[in-house]
Amino acid sequence: MHSDLNPTHFDYLWLIPLFPFIGALINGLIGKRMMAKFGPKANHSLAILMPALSFVVTAIAFVELIGLDEHHRVLYNYVFPFIHIGFFDADMAFWFDPLSATLTLIITFIGTLIHVYSIGYMHGDKSYWRFFTYLNLFMGSMLLLVLGDNFLVMFIGWEGVGLCSYLLISFWFTEKANAVAGMKAFVVNRVGDFAFVLGAAFLFWGMLGNYSGAPGTTDGFKLGSYQDVPISKLESVELDRQSRIGFAGERDYLPPTSVRFDVLRQRVAEDKHLWDEESPMAKTFWGIPLVALICILLFIGATGKSAQIPLYVWLPDAMAGPTPVSALIHAATMVTAGVYMVARLNFLFALSPIAMTVVACVGALTAFFAATIGLFQHDIKKVLAYSTVSQLGYMFIGVGVGAYWAGVLHLLTHAVFKACLFLGSGSVILGCHHEQDMRKMGGLKKYMPLTHWTYFFACIAITTAPFFLLSNGFFSKDEILWKAFDAQHLLVPGWSLWIVGFLGAACTSFYMWRSYYMTFTGEYRGGQDDHGHHDDHGDDDHGHHGGEPHESPRTMTWVLVALAALILPTAGLGFWPLIHIEPIFEHWMHPVAGASMDSLSWFSKSGTNFMGLHPHTWEYILAGSSVSIAMCGWLLARHLYKDAKNPMPEKLIAVAGEVVPKAPLASHVMGTRLLRLAGASFFFAGGVAAITGGSNLGIIVFVFGMLLTFILAIFGLGFCVEDNEGLGKAAIAVTLPLFPMFLFVLGMQYFRDYQTELGMIPIALGFVQLFRTLPRQDKAGWMRTVYQAIYNKYYIDELYDWMIVRPSHWIANFFSNIDKKIIDGLVHFFAFLGRLIAAIDGLIDALVVDGLILAFARGVAACGNRIRQTQTGQIQTYLLGAAAGALALIFFNFLLF
Amino acid sequence: MLMELTENILTTVPLSFHIFMALATFTVLGACGVAFSQNIVYSAFSLLATFAGMVGLFGFLSNDFLAIVQLMVYVGGILVVILFAVMLTNKISDIQSSNPSNNIIAGFTLMLMLLTVLVTSVFSYDWKTRDPGPYEPTAAKIGDAFLGPYLINFEIAGLMLLVALLAAVVVARKEVKFAEDNQAEDEG
Amino acid sequence: MTVGLMHFLVVAAILFALGFYTVVTRKNAVGILMGVELILNAANLNFVAFSRYGDVANVTAGQVFPVFGIMIAAAEAAVGLAIVLAIFQNWGSIDTEKVTALRQ
Numbered sequence A: 001m002h003s004d005l006n007p008t009h010f011d012y013l014w015l016i017p018l019f020p021f022i023g024a025l026i027n028g029l030i031g032k033r034m035m036a037k038f039g040p041k042a043n044h045s046l047a048i049l050m051p052a053l054s055f056v057v058t059a060i061a062f063v064e065l066i067g068l069d070e071h072h073r074v075l076y077n078y079v080f081p082f083i084h085i086g087f088f089d090a091d092m093a094f095w096f097d098p099l100s101a102t103l104t105l106i107i108t109f110i111g112t113l114i115h116v117y118s119i120g121y122m123h124g125d126k127s128y129w130r131f132f133t134y135l136n137l138f139m140g141s142m143l144l145l146v147l148g149d150n151f152l153v154m155f156i157g158w159e160g161v162g163l164c165s166y167l168l169i170s171f172w173f174t175e176k177a178n179a180v181a182g183m184k185a186f187v188v189n190r191v192g193d194f195a196f197v198l199g200a201a202f203l204f205w206g207m208l209g210n211y212s213g214a215p216g217t218t219d220g221f222k223l224g225s226y227q228d229v230p231i232s233k234l235e236s237v238e239l240d241r242q243s244r245i246g247f248a249g250e251r252d253y254l255p256p257t258s259v260r261f262d263v264l265r266q267r268v269a270e271d272k273h274l275w276d277e278e279s280p281m282a283k284t285f286w287g288i289p290l291v292a293l294i295c296i297l298l299f300i301g302a303t304g305k306s307a308q309i310p311l312y313v314w315l316p317d318a319m320a321g322p323t324p325v326s327a328l329i330h331a332a333t334m335v336t337a338g339v340y341m342v343a344r345l346n347f348l349f350a351l352s353p354i355a356m357t358v359v360a361c362v363g364a365l366t367a368f369f370a371a372t373i374g375l376f377q378h379d380i381k382k383v384l385a386y387s388t389v390s391q392l393g394y395m396f397i398g399v400g401v402g403a404y405w406a407g408v409l410h411l412l413t414h415a416v417f418k419a420c421l422f423l424g425s426g427s428v429i430l431g432c433h434h435e436q437d438m439r440k441m442g443g444l445k446k447y448m449p450l451t452h453w454t455y456f457f458a459c460i461a462i463t464t465a466p467f468f469l470l471s472n473g474f475f476s477k478d479e480i481l482w483k484a485f486d487a488q489h490l491l492v493p494g495w496s497l498w499i500v501g502f503l504g505a506a507c508t509s510f511y512m513w514r515s516y517y518m519t520f521t522g523e524y525r526g527g528q529d530d531h532g533h534h535d536d537h538g539d540d541d542h543g544h545h546g547g548e549p550h551e552s553p554r555t556m557t558w559v560l561v562a563l564a565a566l567i568l569p570t571a572g573l574g575f576w577p578l579i580h581i582e583p584i585f586e587h588w589m590h591p592v593a594g595a596s597m598d599s600l601s602w603f604s605k606s607g608t609n610f611m612g613l614h615p616h617t618w619e620y621i622l623a624g625s626s627v628s629i630a631m632c633g634w635l636l637a638r639h640l641y642k643d644a645k646n647p648m649p650e651k652l653i654a655v656a657g658e659v660v661p662k663a664p665l666a667s668h669v670m671g672t673r674l675l676r677l678a679g680a681s682f683f684f685a686g687g688v689a690a691i692t693g694g695s696n697l698g699i700i701v702f703v704f705g706m707l708l709t710f711i712l713a714i715f716g717l718g719f720c721v722e723d724n725e726g727l728g729k730a731a732i733a734v735t736l737p738l739f740p741m742f743l744f745v746l747g748m749q750y751f752r753d754y755q756t757e758l759g760m761i762p763i764a765l766g767f768v769q770l771f772r773t774l775p776r777q778d779k780a781g782w783m784r785t786v787y788q789a790i791y792n793k794y795y796i797d798e799l800y801d802w803m804i805v806r807p808s809h810w811i812a813n814f815f816s817n818i819d820k821k822i823i824d825g826l827v828h829f830f831a832f833l834g835r836l837i838a839a840i841d842g843l844i845d846a847l848v849v850d851g852l853i854l855a856f857a858r859g860v861a862a863c864g865n866r867i868r869q870t871q872t873g874q875i876q877t878y879l880l881g882a883a884a885g886a887l888a889l890i891f892f893n894f895l896l897f
Numbered sequence B: 001m002l003m004e005l006t007e008n009i010l011t012t013v014p015l016s017f018h019i020f021m022a023l024a025t026f027t028v029l030g031a032c033g034v035a036f037s038q039n040i041v042y043s044a045f046s047l048l049a050t051f052a053g054m055v056g057l058f059g060f061l062s063n064d065f066l067a068i069v070q071l072m073v074y075v076g077g078i079l080v081v082i083l084f085a086v087m088l089t090n091k092i093s094d095i096q097s098s099n100p101s102n103n104i105i106a107g108f109t110l111m112l113m114l115l116t117v118l119v120t121s122v123f124s125y126d127w128k129t130r131d132p133g134p135y136e137p138t139a140a141k142i143g144d145a146f147l148g149p150y151l152i153n154f155e156i157a158g159l160m161l162l163v164a165l166l167a168a169v170v171v172a173r174k175e176v177k178f179a180e181d182n183q184a185e186d187e188g
Numbered sequence C: 001m002t003v004g005l006m007h008f009l010v011v012a013a014i015l016f017a018l019g020f021y022t023v024v025t026r027k028n029a030v031g032i033l034m035g036v037e038l039i040l041n042a043a044n045l046n047f048v049a050f051s052r053y054g055d056v057a058n059v060t061a062g063q064v065f066p067v068f069g070i071m072i073a074a075a076e077a078a079v080g081l082a083i084v085l086a087i088f089q090n091w092g093s094i095d096t097e098k099v100t101a102l103r104q
Helices: A015-038 A040-067 A098-121 A128-147 A151-169 A176-209 A231-245 A261-270 A290-305 A314-320 A323-332 A334-344 A353-374 A380-401 A404-431 A449-463 A472-486 A494-520 A554-578 A584-600 A615-644 A648-656 A667-692 A696-722 A726-750 A752-773 A779-791 A793-868 A875-896 B002-012 B015-036 B040-060 B064-089 B104-124 B139-147 B151-172 B176-187 C005-025 C029-053 C059-091
Strands: A075-085 A088-096
Touching: A015 A040, A015 A128, A040 A075, A040 A098, A040 A128, A075 A151, A088 A098, A088 A128, A088 A151, A098 A128, A098 A323, A098 A334, A098 A404, A098 A554, A098 A584, A128 A151, A128 A323, A128 A334, A151 A176, A151 A290, A151 A314, A151 A323, A151 A334, A176 A290, A176 A314, A290 A334, A290 A353, A314 A323, A314 A380, A323 A334, A323 A380, A323 A404, A334 A380, A334 A404, A334 A584, A353 A380, A353 A494, A353 A793, A380 A404, A380 A472, A380 A494, A404 A449, A404 A472, A404 A554, A404 A584, A449 A472, A449 A494, A449 A554, A449 A615, A472 A494, A472 A554, A472 A615, A494 A615, A554 A584, A615 A648, A648 A779, A667 A696, A667 A726, A667 A752, A726 A752, A779 A793, A875 B104, A875 C005, B015 B040, B015 C005, B015 C029, B040 B064, B040 C005, B040 C029, B064 B139, B064 C029, B064 C059, B104 C005, B139 B151, B139 C059, B151 C059, C005 C029, C029 C059
Parallel strands: none
Antiparallel strands: A075 A088
């Protein structure tokens, strides 16, 4: 597989992002007037027409793309030159290969459907036009993101969607919570975006972005810097580049580096000599391999946009926005931008096992972690939000283990079913008069049948239970998990990823069916108390405001039906690889990701006979166990929540949910805990040092671990000393870890060959110490701790608040204090001096000068009276003044020179 | 003594200088009349003197075309218009002090300062001059210039004149509609 | 003693200063317009003087520009006097101290 530098030109790709931008422009500029004059119909007709037109163009391009043979399956559209500096040539150009085609189809099709849905959902809103403006703007930015052929265009889209996300989360900005949620999303995304830009810059720099040598010959480009090159030579390089590339974007010349994805791929993945010893990409930066650094930085950008650990915190809060927004931006499209980016740069990630491990591990952890948080949420949109985070984690497992096509397939299936789920929940929320708490729903099956059925099928699609053949999510997720299981290139064993994903699948099944049963079965629990209380717009005409929930308007239900109907064909895309017939989607994605997958041959093509069984057998066993664990989750949820008959959940919450006031800790208990923590960190540091055996990283970890130990021990001892009785215990707590460590160090002298295995011992001891720091509790206490930890989202928000927000406040306060105390003090001092002098002066004034001053003042008053008369309003007077001024200046000039 | 001096001047100084001085005096006196006369009609006729002096000066500067244009446009056009305006806007009875002034002291001081600055500038700068050469007709050259390098300027100037003409007509006509409106208002 | 550039410049300066004085001191709007004519004439005189005596490359430019100046003056006179007439029709006076409708 070779990259394609002579793609087919398709000169209408630029229309795809343009249409929504036009819609946004018109609606944004004159939308309000349109709404006043022609009614909201004008707004939404325009807003729907534009993405629909985009979809039509996309469909045409798609047909064109299918018609090409596999090795040249890419469409290219050069629009205009953007920035040309040295080898940094970023053009406004679009690149339509199978990956972007898939994404573009998802975005335009589901996006259009969600626009239609919004008619019903946003009905009667004051800012109807604003909503559609933002939605169209989002569509345009997202399409730029996926269609851009270089980092720059991608970044424009990347920031554009971030902006739209912010605008739409805080769409109802009059409520503070919404505005805060929007800001949170924006700020968290900035963290990620910074890393993204840094990664892109590193990539360009590492890929000979700096050069020296003879112009025009790629052989001459060795690592160097601009300083070595005389300016005249740089000019000739530039001229040479222009003459070769030209402004028409001809691609017959391959520069040594670029921000264009295809050139990068050609250079990075296919010119293997670039990866030789002296190649710049083989070098390290602060001890970290440059490729890994670049990929991890880019991935941090992806964690921001795609809500992965550690930057996922904004997505659940983003549910403050209108539900169509949650469906479009925070489930189907924008949050998948990170996955798209990793898949787009697969050639780069494929080169760094470290980066791929990071991606896969973060994905797996997020998949499981978010799924557990979803277990006990009461807000239906929060459940779906955590579900989205979790599913995005699965996608990252996919792209992380190298199964790019599986990750993208999961992106596609997830876009369908999660959009359906979100829109279904929106329909439910609207039907229940803006109630989002599932405890106040129930029995909606009979009130809103269409919503119910579509939600039901979407639940099957995501959880795979009870009929996995109807589940499109099953096929993609199973493929991801199987590839993860099979992955052997990562720094962690593949089966560990599989186990985490597998457990996550169980949780997924449980919380999805829990939400289904709580919402749609049993008796309607809302309405009796404060119905309409949560109604944001009380005077809209959603119709009956009685307690009765109602089915949503047809524009909404039809969209739901259309999305639910999409589940089956998308399931078909993933079904074939399972039974090992022609994997359509894998072949489809082959031009994009095939190179990196083939060249690295990490997968057991020959077949790993793991534990003596054929890989296919393994695959079926794993798929079977996935289905069965999903069934378990489903059955449990059904048992607990169906028809709200089982009292268990109530009891559970009654026991686990109660908040026990905490007694203040005795100082020595606190001190002992800190000392144990110090012991744990001591062991961990020693273990890591032993395992890594004196590499740079190991030494860094060891030094930091020891520092931490020292600090913790000092604090712990301090607390212990406060209580006299704690001193003895403290002495034991300090000396106890030292003894096994001493033994261990002795042992290491004799068993150097087994240092990795031996290193496990202190790490295990560290875990023991860590568990000993936990307070002793009975069974109910443990249950309460776990439940409350999960219910409160593991206190991550609090942790971030404690770690980042408050320290920044402290720093701000610190500087504010400096400002107040020191600088203000100085100012006040000088002010005092000034006052003193003024007082003295005042005395002199009053006694000596006053008479003079008074006379002068009278004179001034008299002059003022005269001067006031100059304000005649007559131009002549002013001309006189102006001329006098000018002449004064001239005379002044004469005097001076 | 005086006779000697006069003779001296008449013989040593060339005729052109006397002609220039006469023209300049005529022009400046006219301008003084414009500036200082209390009677607007006198002012207007002083302006005529100035323009006439200017015609002479242009001629002196070997610029026959401009002299003719000055004569036709200024004396024949603008001055007549100004006289019309004077006649239309002043009653005969108060014609004696029809051109009052104010800010005379400040204005005069400033004028003197301005004159000082300008004349000082004129004398203190080392002007690069050339020999003026013989007198020759300029109309052909100017005509060529208008239809050559200055064509667009010429057209625009023509357009501007047209616009000014229309504007003058629009501004100066009697407000017939205005009266009607007043009538309508009265009726309303 | 021959006539040179400076003689004309001095004459133009005097004309300009007198025009300025007229513009600044006159109460009568027509008087002010006369002052403006004086200023414009001073400028034209300078142009022509420089074109004849000055060491300039393009002699014609100095002769062409006064024509434009005269055009401007004509237009200005036409419009200005029309405005004066209109003012006179509305206020019955063209004394600049009395026409104060735009003054607060």
